[in-house]
Amino acid sequence: MNVMTGGKLKLVQAALKLATETRSLTSLKLRELAREAGLNPNTFYRHFENLDDLGLQVLGYIAAEMKAGVRQLRLVAESSEQAANTTVAFVYQYFLENKAATTVAVRELYGSSPLLRRALETQLDASAREMAEDLMQRGLIPRHLTEQTVVEISHMTIRYILFRAMDYIEKPHQREAIQQETERFINRQFRGATLDQLSNEEFDALVAAVRQPA
Amino acid sequence: MNVMTGGKLKLVQAALKLATETRSLTSLKLRELAREAGLNPNTFYRHFENLDDLGLQVLGYIAAEMKAGVRQLRLVAESSEQAANTTVAFVYQYFLENKAATTVAVRELYGSSPLLRRALETQLDASAREMAEDLMQRGLIPRHLTEQTVVEISHMTIRYILFRAMDYIEKPHQREAIQQETERFINRQFRGATLDQLSNEEFDALVAAVRQPA
DNA sequence: TCGGCACGTAGACAACTGTATACACCCAGA
């Protein structure tokens, strides 16, 4: 990834700011952008072909940022003895520190540009596979789950956290609650999945046994 | 809710169409709208104060539609003897039949207009409480769960389904898979929640016992 | 039959949009 300098960087940062605060990435206006960046409108054409091109490059910029972030998270997680709860905290902290990128990702994942949507989906799917691999290698989840199941849950979890991160960012007084909720979410998914093959009757019996130990 | 007629209805329908296909509700343009509706641009001002006003009214229109839809779903569910899986099918079918409203809701829930976001959040929270009440009254979920837990899971589920509905709408060949995934999601949440109070060790022991019955 | 009113249209305005062409600067390599 090229290191951006001068005007181009200013334009990308302006795009992130506007896309976060007042618009979406796909509804940016060229002159608004230039105004925000403090540049002449035509400077835009020195760096981008058109607004679509800008959108894609910004997304690339975000994707690179996120990839680096994920790599760092994995390192932190490896060095930590603790389990899922601190990881969840780290993840939310990361989103909090990358508010603009997070907001853009959430808005465009189901936004009006098919191109950006595909790119984001691919990115999230890759993250889900990585997460699943991590979880299984480190033995952080109940055994006996198939890889497919772990991937499926990872997929759900990543999307859940991504959207929940928007609330986490914008509602500071709810952050602790959101974090705990997320931990419950993950635990319930994995524990529930461990018992997937039980029928309702078998499950009820199991619960009854647990609640009234002999 | 007033029944809309003539030009106003045309404008709202045009807004839904454009918001679904090419834009978001908050980035609509007045003249584009009039063009799509086949009306003179100024006709807009006969019915709406400005574009924000239109957005709010469209949201109201959608909310009313959804409320009616939910009411109907509850009736269908009551008359049905079957459990969650058919309900999930009905819910997705409903979203499929209300593609425009669904798309708008998804896009604006984390969109750039705080006003619309609040309105949508309120609506979803109300739906979650209704869903929780329904589930508990009809005894469709494991007993011994607190109301708070059921509401929390309902809240998560509604958002999960709402976003997943976008994929359901747009990827016809994945519909069955999405539906089954959703059922697993819900089952795991409730089953997992039933075992919330177990420690990891207790849970592992339980799983071991289930997998190797004496 | 008349008067008002809801609805839609016509034309105009200044502001803003994306884009093209032409010009000015700085810095590396010959």
Add this chain to the structure above:
DNA sequence: TCTGGGTGTATACAGTTGTCTACGTGCCGA
């Protein structure tokens, strides 16, 4: 030292935007 390319600017143009004022309908109650 000259030169060429990368970068930013100035000016211009046609098309589009939101909004204003004024005008023409058709309908409904008095």
